[in-house]
Amino acid sequence: MRIALLTDVHANLEALLACLAHADRAGAARCVFLGDLVGYGADPAAVLGVVSGLVSRGGAAVLGNHDQATLEGPSPRMNPDARAAIAWTRARLGPAELGFLARLPLSLEENGRLYVHANAWAPERWEYVTSPFDAGHSMRATRCRLTFCGHMHTPALYHLGPDDRPGAFTPTPGTGIPLGRPRRWLAIPGSVGQSRDGNPAASYALLDDATDVLTFHRVPYDVEAAIRKIREAGLPPSFNTRLEAVP
Amino acid sequence: MSAARRPGLVLDGYVLEEKIHQGSMAEIWRVRRPEAAEPLVMKIPSFRDTDDPAALVGFEVEQMILPTLSGIHVPRFVAAGDWSVQPYIVLEHLAGPSLRARLDATPLPPEEVASYGARIADALHDLHGQHVIHLDVKPSNVMFREGGAAVLIDFGLSRHDRLPDLLAEQFRLPIGTGPYISPEQIAQIRNDPRSDLFSLGVVLYYLATGERPFGNPTSVRGLRQRLYRDPIPPRGLNPACPPWLQEVILRCLEVAPGKRYQTAAHLAFDLQHPAEVPLTGRASRLARDGALTVLKRRLRTHGEEPDLGRSASGQLSRAPLVAVALDPSQGSEALLEALLLATRRVLETEPGARLACLTVLKTSRIAMDSALDAEGRSVRVQLLVELRHWARPLGLGVGRVTHHVLEAPDPGSALVEFAAANHVDHLVVGSRGSSTLRRYLGSVSSHVVAQAPCTVTVVKAPAREAAERGGGPAPPS
Numbered sequence: 251m252r253i254a255l256l257t258d259v260h261a262n263l264e265a266l267l268a269c270l271a272h273a274d275r276a277g278a279a280r281c282v283f284l285g286d287l288v289g290y291g292a293d294p295a296a297v298l299g300v301v302s303g304l305v306s307r308g309g310a311a312v313l314g315n316h317d318q319a320t321l322e323g324p325s326p327r328m329n330p331d332a333r334a335a336i337a338w339t340r341a342r343l344g345p346a347e348l349g350f351l352a353r354l355p356l357s358l359e360e361n362g363r364l365y366v367h368a369n370a371w372a373p374e375r376w377e378y379v380t381s382p383f384d385a386g387h388s389m390r391a392t393r394c395r396l397t398f399c400g401h402m403h404t405p406a407l408y409h410l411g412p413d414d415r416p417g418a419f420t421p422t423p424g425t426g427i428p429l430g431r432p433r434r435w436l437a438i439p440g441s442v443g444q445s446r447d448g449n450p451a452a453s454y455a456l457l458d459d460a461t462d463v464l465t466f467h468r469v470p471y472d473v474e475a476a477i478r479k480i481r482e483a484g485l486p487p488s489f490n491t492r493l494e495a496v497p
Numbered sequence: 498m499s500a501a502r503r504p505g506l507v508l509d510g511y512v513l514e515e516k517i518h519q520g521s522m523a524e525i526w527r528v529r530r531p532e533a534a535e536p537l538v539m540k541i542p543s544f545r546d547t548d549d550p551a552a553l554v555g556f557e558v559e560q561m562i563l564p565t566l567s568g569i570h571v572p573r574f575v576a577a578g579d580w581s582v583q584p585y586i587v588l589e590h591l592a593g594p595s596l597r598a599r600l601d602a603t604p605l606p607p608e609e610v611a612s613y614g615a616r617i618a619d620a621l622h623d624l625h626g627q628h629v630i631h632l633d634v635k636p637s638n639v640m641f642r643e644g645g646a647a648v649l650i651d652f653g654l655s656r657h658d659r660l661p662d663l664l665a666e667q668f669r670l671p672i673g674t675g676p677y678i679s680p681e682q683i684a685q686i687r688n689d690p691r692s693d694l695f696s697l698g699v700v701l702y703y704l705a706t707g708e709r710p711f712g713n714p715t716s717v718r719g720l721r722q723r724l725y726r727d728p729i730p731p732r733g734l735n736p737a738c739p740p741w742l743q744e745v746i747l748r749c750l751e752v753a754p755g756k757r758y759q760t761a762a763h764l765a766f767d768l769q770h771p772a773e774v775p776l777t778g779r780a781s782r783l784a785r786d787g788a789l790t791v792l793k794r795r796l797r798t799h800g801e802e803p804d805l806g807r808s809a810s811g812q813l814s815r816a817p818l819v820a821v822a823l824d825p826s827q828g829s830e831a832l833l834e835a836l837l838l839a840t841r842r843v844l845e846t847e848p849g850a851r852l853a854c855l856t857v858l859k860t861s862r863i864a865m866d867s868a869l870d871a872e873g874r875s876v877r878v879q880l881l882v883e884l885r886h887w888a889r890p891l892g893l894g895v896g897r898v899t900h901h902v903l904e905a906p907d908p909g910s911a912l913v914e915f916a917a918a919n920h921v922d923h924l925v926v927g928s929r930g931s932s933t934l935r936r937y938l939g940s941v942s943s944h945v946v947a948q949a950p951c952t953v954t955v956v957k958a959p960a961r962e963a964a965e966r967g968g969g970p971a972p973p974s
Contacts, residue, residue: 409663417665419661
């Protein structure tokens, strides 16, 4: 079965629908969301409607730091723009959407795969995986052979061999990578709704769970429409410059 | 574990028939599926040397890369065993010995060395086009199909552009085979396809002279010597080695990848057209450089910054082989000029490109042709002179342009065959507009567009000329 791994949608409906259409054409039978469904973007209710529908039909989702902040109020560590966006987002969600967020687990294990937003060593502290060192730390902290996480917004793949030395790899979109057996792997599919690597296209990944072949994808979508909605909603303009993705 | 393996044992449906090789990293069995007659080989990693992680990671690399490869220049991948039960790889069985068997007969005649070299370069070009750098080219890793095509085996040290390099992180020492390893690999750079051309240069040197150019060093210090100490020129060891072959071999063995052939296709091209190999100082050398030159080189190699950011397929796209076909004797001036302009544009985008200028000398299918024209001049020589004259304004340096007169009854087929045999990436041809006859018979350019194994640009003279002749704008031919 092919599983679509989607993360950091950040209330960007245009990007989410483009990725789902791509995944559908590529034969995905199931969607797993790795957190940060909301925050920054202009369509939190619509995105949660789509995601909760997919989860109720056999999909899965875990909690991200923006999802948690939307439920519990922004953390003092967040910047002023992010805090404003959290308040704006919360005001647009009804009991059904908030209830869906409240039921999301911090992490989820399934057939040797760990789904978690930030890392495996302390999911609730939201620390980033920015290097092979961090990735090694995370891979050693779980019994699962494969870890899928988000939070970083840039596609990346790390691996840990029998000699315990972690390696890093920048994936080429569209190339299937066999996640070989004698090794642990940590994959970051990149962000669906808020690319930060200079390429405005949305990112996600597809896993064939029979062969453990992972393919990263980049999907173009109507970025201008998403930007227009953010502007019209009166959200901070800094979110737009991010979407325009000038490196 | 291996003690239990014996002929007759069945592993995942494969009957073990005979152990055909026991290496330090793996054992190789001839196997067969009960329902199929086709003989196969099964490669099983040796776990006896568990203190050598290279064996395990190398096997992992091979299991990852082999399924992505296809074509006649690699063994066909059949199956891989689950790592948690018993790792193995099942491949097509290749009969016959490897190139290593020919080492006993060295030095080989130059034609045989060139033939092996061209076939191995063909195989490497195909491999590089599939995003893979072999990184362990040596005689024991080259086999041959019945038709003569080279097959590369053992991808345990290889690197795939688009897959994680599992070996890069694991080892702090150079990875390769001592006599054949390239200077970049010694510096732990594993992403330059020109490393394979260096190793092939060592193979050709060995075949042509019977000696290894850099001996068989076992220490890193010994390996590093090839960065500054040049080998004895092949003609210094074997005077029967012609200057052109020495030129080719020493160019492969250049320390800086930028001074070598830029692609395996360029190397195969020269090995197939000895008369076209431009001879430089490399061809005439008979002794090694003096101590002072070597010392200077040695000092320079310290602190040198390696050239990073390469990849197998990236290098191919930077150094394409462009061919242009023209008819200098009959083509209109305007068409020749348009061809020159189009060729210049194609070459300008890629400074590493090489150009082959082609013309076809039409021969009769039945009668013997006279090689002399009415004035008794050699037609062939005259055509070569005109090709050189035409290409001169492009200002291409030595080694970037070659000139060829193809003799064939059918120009279209001759061009297509040349493009296929020489891995031409881009073929530029002229179209001479339309004529009643052409409409019925089909033009050379449309035949080439349909049949050539590469991109084809069809160049037409500006319509103005046709209008001046009263023919109106030329319709597409």
